[in-house]
Amino acid sequence: MIDGKKVLFSGMQATNVLTIGNYLGALKNWLTLSDEYECFYSVVDLHSITVRQDPAELRKRARNLLTLYIAAGLDPKKNCIYYQSHVSAHAELSWILNCFTYMGELNRMTQFKDKSAKHADNINAGLFTYPVLMAADILLYQADVVPVGKDQLQHLEITRDIAQRFNAIYGDVFTIPEPYLGKVGAKIMSLQDPTKKMSKSDDNINASVYLMDDKDTIIRKFKRAVTDSEGAVLYNDTQLGIHNLIDIYCACTGKTPEEVVKEFDGKGYGEFKLAVGESVADILTPLQERFYALEKDKAYIDGVIKENAEKASYYATKTLRKVQKKVGFPERIR
Ligand code: ATP
Ligand code: LTN
Secondary structure, eight states, X not given: OBTTBOEEEEEEOOSSOOBHHHIIIIIHHHHHHTTTSEEEEEEOHHHHTTSOOOHHHHHHHHHHHHHHHHHTTOOTTTSEEEEGGGOTHHHHHHHHHHTTXXXXXXXXXXHHHHHHHHTTTOOOHHHHHHHHHHHHHHHHTTOSEEXXXXXXXXHHHHHHHHHHHHHHHHSSOSOOXXXXXXXXXXXXXXXXXXXXXXXXXXXXXXXXXXXXXXXXXXXXXXXXXXOOSSOSOOOSSXXXXXXXXXXXXXXXXXXXXXXXXXXXXXXXXXXXXXXXXXHHHHHHHHHHHHHHHHHHOHHHHHHHHHHHHHHHHHHHXXXXXXXXXXXXXXXXXX
């Protein structure tokens, strides 16, 4: 609890450009929850280097992502928006928690399996212990709730296991966090292969709609989206492409799948795809305008970066000191 409010933590990696999957699965829920909770939203750049990055590119993307959090509507006065690498407590707690995590647990992580298959030439220890750093992120702020997309639930589960294990040995040190999944949009699928999650690192640019895509590009990508030969807009488990488009449309318009099926009864896929594209563009266009305006205001963004890193450090260090004491590190002499 901070000032009588429950705490929320979440983060995103500054790898590649965000997709509407990231927006509808995560960022959009962050906005809904930001009044109710004391929120920490991190640009998790320590996580990004588990995959090889170009330094200049990473720096640029991290700043863009931080700016995008604000452009999406998160007020940096109320929400702590900061770079993970500016708060050294993340790396310090992560080391300690590494010593409370089993190899067997980490071996079961599907993200590790997927990423090591994808980056077979660079299966580094950081990629393996990625979930421990994520646990440190969450536990440092004593977060009650963590809004994520479905793909991150396994990491939330291991975070809870690590926290419970630590608490069982040392007493109530960590708050046990709960995941928060949005009702719609928790798993947006690729537009080119609806059995695969839409991912910002997909090599096929037509598989994802990026947050910075202009309206024409958005409409074009939806026109090309893989569907089926049924020809009817129905919400079921066999028409996966259409199912995904309905999910996207619902997430953007607030309509229910039943309403959408009714709306497009007797209409063709062409008309439906156009409506989906327009509903996405209606959300992205104002967000892009805010982003381009904010990006120009260097002093403002710099101020946010500095102030919020200090705020995050304050809370993170409080937990870190408690943990260091519990595990038996010597007291600091002032
Ligand atoms: P990458 O493909 O580079 O691994 P990613 O697109 O999966 O990245 P992350 O940075 O790992 O994105 O995730 C940021 C947030 O967005 C997480 O909360 C994640 O669960 C959510 N998210 C990512 N992809 C989707 C998706 N297709 N549908 C819903 N939520 C998603
Ligand atoms: N692994 C997450 C990003 C992430 C995160 C976190 C999310 C890192 N630390 C803490 C929630 C809470 C992902 O989205 N790929």
